[in-house]
Amino acid sequence: MIYQQAFDYHTAGRGTYELSPEVDNHIHNSGIKTGICSLFIHHTSASLLVTENADPTVRVDLEMILRRLAPDGDPAYHHDYEGPDDMSAHVRCMLTNDSLTLPVTHGRSALGTWQGIYLYEHRTSSFRRRLTLTIMGEH
Amino acid sequence: MIYQQAFDYHTAGRGTYELSPEVDNHIHNSGIKTGICSLFIHHTSASLLVTENADPTVRVDLEMILRRLAPDGDPAYHHDYEGPDDMSAHVRCMLTNDSLTLPVTHGRSALGTWQGIYLYEHRTSSFRRRLTLTIMGEH
Amino acid sequence: MIYQQAFDYHTAGRGTYELSPEVDNHIHNSGIKTGICSLFIHHTSASLLVTENADPTVRVDLEMILRRLAPDGDPAYHHDYEGPDDMSAHVRCMLTNDSLTLPVTHGRSALGTWQGIYLYEHRTSSFRRRLTLTIMGEH
Numbered sequence: 001m002i003y004q005q006a007f008d009y010h011t012a013g014r015g016t017y018e019l020s021p022e023v024d025n026h027i028h029n030s031g032i033k034t035g036i037c038s039l040f041i042h043h044t045s046a047s048l049l050v051t052e053n054a055d056p057t058v059r060v061d062l063e064m065i066l067r068r069l070a071p072d073g074d075p076a077y078h079h080d081y082e083g084p085d086d087m088s089a090h091v092r093c094m095l096t097n098d099s100l101t102l103p104v105t106h107g108r109s110a111l112g113t114w115q116g117i118y119l120y121e122h123r124t125s126s127f128r129r130r131l132t133l134t135i136m137g138e139h
Numbered sequence: 140m141i142y143q144q145a146f147d148y149h150t151a152g153r154g155t156y157e158l159s160p161e162v163d164n165h166i167h168n169s170g171i172k173t174g175i176c177s178l179f180i181h182h183t184s185a186s187l188l189v190t191e192n193a194d195p196t197v198r199v200d201l202e203m204i205l206r207r208l209a210p211d212g213d214p215a216y217h218h219d220y221e222g223p224d225d226m227s228a229h230v231r232c233m234l235t236n237d238s239l240t241l242p243v244t245h246g247r248s249a250l251g252t253w254q255g256i257y258l259y260e261h262r263t264s265s266f267r268r269r270l271t272l273t274i275m276g277e278h
Numbered sequence: 279m280i281y282q283q284a285f286d287y288h289t290a291g292r293g294t295y296e297l298s299p300e301v302d303n304h305i306h307n308s309g310i311k312t313g314i315c316s317l318f319i320h321h322t323s324a325s326l327l328v329t330e331n332a333d334p335t336v337r338v339d340l341e342m343i344l345r346r347l348a349p350d351g352d353p354a355y356h357h358d359y360e361g362p363d364d365m366s367a368h369v370r371c372m373l374t375n376d377s378l379t380l381p382v383t384h385g386r387s388a389l390g391t392w393q394g395i396y397l398y399e400h401r402t403s404s405f406r407r408r409l410t411l412t413i414m415g416e417h
Contacts, residue, residue, distance in 0.1 A: 002416055004312050004381065006388075034143050036177050036273050038314050040381050042390030044330045050237045051229060052183040057217035058229050064215055065230050069208065069347065076342055078335035090329060090336050091343050098328045098393075099379045101238045103143065103179050103271040110145075110271055112181030115237075132381040132388055134314050136275065136414065138141055173282050175316050175412050189376045190368060191322045196356035197368050203354055204369050208347065240377045242282065242318050242410040249284075249410055251320030254376075275414065277280055 003030035003135040008128050011046065011121035014085070016059050019131075020117045023102070023109055026133050033107045035137015039117070040099045042130040045089035046121045047096040053116025066092050066122075082123075089122035096120055104137055142169035142274040147267050150185065150260035153224070155198045158187075158256045158270075162241070162248055165272050172246045174276015178256070179238045181269040184228035185260045186235040192255025205231050205261075221262075228261035235259055243276055281308030281413040286406050289324065289399035292363070294337045297326075297409075298395045301380070301387055304411050311385045313415015317395070318377045320408040323367035324399045325374040331394025344370050344400075360401075367400035374398055382415055 005026055041048055052058040070091035073084030080086055103110040144165055180187055191197040209230035212223030219225055242249040283304055319326055330336040348369035351362030358364055381388040
């Protein structure tokens with residue numbers, strides 16, 4: 001069995017946006033009980049991440065590290081058409097994920113207790129982001 | 140066909156633990172000859188990595204780089220409930236993988252000659268880590 | 279339905295090589311219209327990346343960042359059997375991907391407008407690289 005659905009998510013600037021409930025809604029709708037769920041983002045300046053969902057300062061610190069590893073407006077960048085957060089967003093995508101593959105067990109994403117699924121917007125302004133979710137498995 | 144199994148792995152502090160034989164045992168048990176094997180770790184302070192399995196100094200050097208990119212006890216971290224290796228472990232997870240998707244060919248994981256599958260424990264003490272392996276394909 | 283095919287790609291030194299047309303040819307040959315396409319590289323010194331395919335300076339800047347995060351010939355490396363680009367190549371693989379999982383929609387890889395699929399050769403000389411593509415889904 002296969003269930004595939006594209007959906008949009010409207011971001012409001014750089015940061016993380018939790019997708020876990022939306023992913024579980026789709027798994028529920030699919031009727032699939034055992035298998036995998038693959039989530040893909042159709043952009044190169046926003047990405048996907050599984051990280052701790054309990055203490056929000058974890059995501060504050062991840063952001064600090066990404067600013068350090070992928071500085072905005074680095075004078076060494078050649079690509080800066082869309083401003084100082086343009087090239088840094090592509091670097092951040094390289095260091096994180098454009099897809100996630102999660103196990104589906106008992107009709108839910110089998111996340112650990114402290115895991116959340118996040119869309120990570122790397123641009124500083126708002127964007128409409130397109131994602132595709134594909135669930136494969138059996139009832 | 141789908142085969143899904145969760146299992147625990149007991150780590151003994153920061154470092155890499157090879158999972159390749161265990162993954163191949165599961166593929167053998169599944170009876171699946173052609174398809175994919177998806178491995179997922181249910182934690183945000185331990186991760187998965189495919190890297191060279193021949194010279195162990197490769198993994199010594201990867202560890203050195205991760206300590207540089209994700210320093211323990213960085214004064215800029217806000218999240219430090221569980222000590223200096225708490226936030227650095229989350230950063231290391233962001234830079235590596237929470238899931239791996241491997242091809243299954245002729246009833247085995249189709250790894251390259253020098254590739255090994257590793258669980259990477261990022262905390263400095265021992266933990267019981269939960270993983271789920273999902274194999275999908277045909278006999 | 280499953281379609282699996284291994285293929286070789288000859289690289290000519292460090293840099294990115296676009297695979298998007300080859301991946302779409304395989305999806306076309308598979309006859310699969312809806313599902314996922316998993317691409318895996320059987321090496322630990324070359325990797326896979328989805329990034330912007332419009333302005334080539336994006337990939338120039340990603341290369342600059344990788345040279346910074348994973349320096350060639352770093353004096354701290356223990357592993358240098360094959361020269362200054364040996365260990366840095368393994369680090370670059372850790373920071374990028376050994377597999378990609380893409381949605382297949384309407385018989386094509388459902389990439390965003392600006393996304394391209396790249397093989398990233400991290401060694402400075404030429405290599406024959408082995409990849410396996412597994413497509414699963416339905417007509």
